[in-house]
Amino acid sequence: MAELPFYVPVGNECRLFELAYIHHLPLLLKGPTGCGKTRFVAHMAARLSRPLFTVSCHDDLTAADLTGRYLLKGGDTVWADGPLTQAVRQGGICYLDEVVEARKDVTVVLHPLTDDRRILPLERTGEILEATDDFMLVVSYNPGYQNVLKQLKPSTRQRFIAIEFDFPPPDIETGVVARESGLEMEKARSLVVLA
Template sequence: MNVVIERGRRGRPFYASVSTEEAVFKAAYRQGLSIALKGPTGCGKTRFVEAMAHDLDRPLITVACHDDLTAADLVGRYLLRGGATEWVDGPLTRAVREGAICYLDEVVEARQDTTVVLHPLADHRRSLPIERLGITVDAAPGFGLVVSYNPGYQSVLKDLKDSTRQRMVAIEFEYPAPDVEGAIIVAEAGVPESCAAELVRLGQAIRRLETGGLREVASTRVLIAAARLMVDGVAPRIAARAAIVGPLTDDPAVSRGLVGMIEVYLSETTPPEND
């Protein structure tokens, strides 16, 4: 299980607001409502949660969900330490006790019988039963539950149960508008605006494609990765092949098509800063 714990008030993670998502998130948090973030891969959901945790001055515990994730992974279990059996809290229990925000990334990848453990936390009870200990832990002030998933990617067999969905406020994400996405790429990678604009146009063209050979469309994340390679001296077209084509497909025909698009949309060399 991949768990990341962020604490303290370091600089605010860069996030460019697109619509009313920040106001809705903060209002839901203040009201003790759980939040579901819905949107395509790489559109900024995780960065958004990091920025909100910073603004709200709360520790953030992030769990990358997968199909082997169990309720015990989230809640906790008994472990042998030094010849003695000792209870160890899982990340969800730590967040409940400490008043942190617990973010379950790609929650539908976890088994449905695992996500049921969220129900008493996601409704008016705001509590976590720990059956192995025979106790129920009330959420400390400041606790927040946030989940994310990509409804356009996961199959019908991988979806949130209706009983889970209706306990949450939903915020929907899409890829940013071209001017916002360009500003994000400039801020994240430090490339010239003209270079970011070329990457945005390439990304938009790939998103319009209709082919079964693409694992995903070009996310803001992969465009930023290409830009960061360019900043380090890699030629734009080579950077885009490595950061965009390779991650998106293993199909040779689709790869050739994407390379052709790169040659149309990207310059051979990165333009200077004052371009």
Template structure:
């Protein structure tokens, strides 16, 4: 079942074909558009483990490549190297998922340039080992455009990716995601929750609530909770209580009362 659609093309099929061509994929879109869910779907489709990197301003070479540590072997202290997600994925032919890639400092990620271009190699600065990626190695990255704390991507880095521009999941596609990825089976409630999510997306686009409140993760949690508690309490647990702003909380409560 193809869950991710964009006009006449199917994003999931495009992404799979791009990975088979050994292209690095950059998923571009707002929080809640299902970027991480798509990456997980691709991992299942390819039946391949996936290593993840969550970018921040504190991301450094050790977080990407690994670090040296001291172990006791045979009663003696020995310096060993613990491989990080990049090197593990390269050597084992796994997927590498780089989340919120534009949250990292621009000077940190160029260390991956050789990994992401035709060379598919890297010289480990901590050990001097030259690593060439296994043939099955592939990279998926995600970017939140205009998000607080993000930085412009280095052009050399950006040019190493092909881009899939993702919008919020909606309509029948969203209903299929709910049916296949949650415990909820009540079609009437699925229809109502789809409408409720659409209202939240509109509110997020207008700046009334944060994008996290309209995310696909929050919606799927909400759907599961409605199977064990009334929908009003499920909305409170899955969405409202995560927010700090009283006005955002009240806006979501108002939208809930209109829908349910």
């Protein structure tokens, strides 16, 4: 078995993630930039032996970027699955980092995957994909760190189980900084105090 991505739990977040996965519930991770949300998802995907499809959301991200599109290949037009569709088909974990940065059509395409139907309608192909038991949708955002106009709509937010993240306590953060940077503990401690 490959080594798990390094992550130090600071509460019951690993157990909550596992329970959401077992019960097919979408997960929302809230917290400031750099507090460990992305590493946590990578750690949990490896722990659950699931492929991880990570998408960094931005203003130009469209629903087609997630679901897929037709491409020209050798004179033929072929369908190419996007990362969300790949995760649904393969039973992977799709992680949408900073989901509020994406265009509104992105959150709309997520809705049928986040309720009891757990389906992904692909309008361009006419397919309706049913999520496998191994599929999980995880999104993150930084409340208070983004533009006030860019908040998750309540109709979207209420579809997710939420886990609140913050920076770990200084003693844990010092160990993380030392391990990840290769610095001696004392220098790592100084950096943590400055932050």
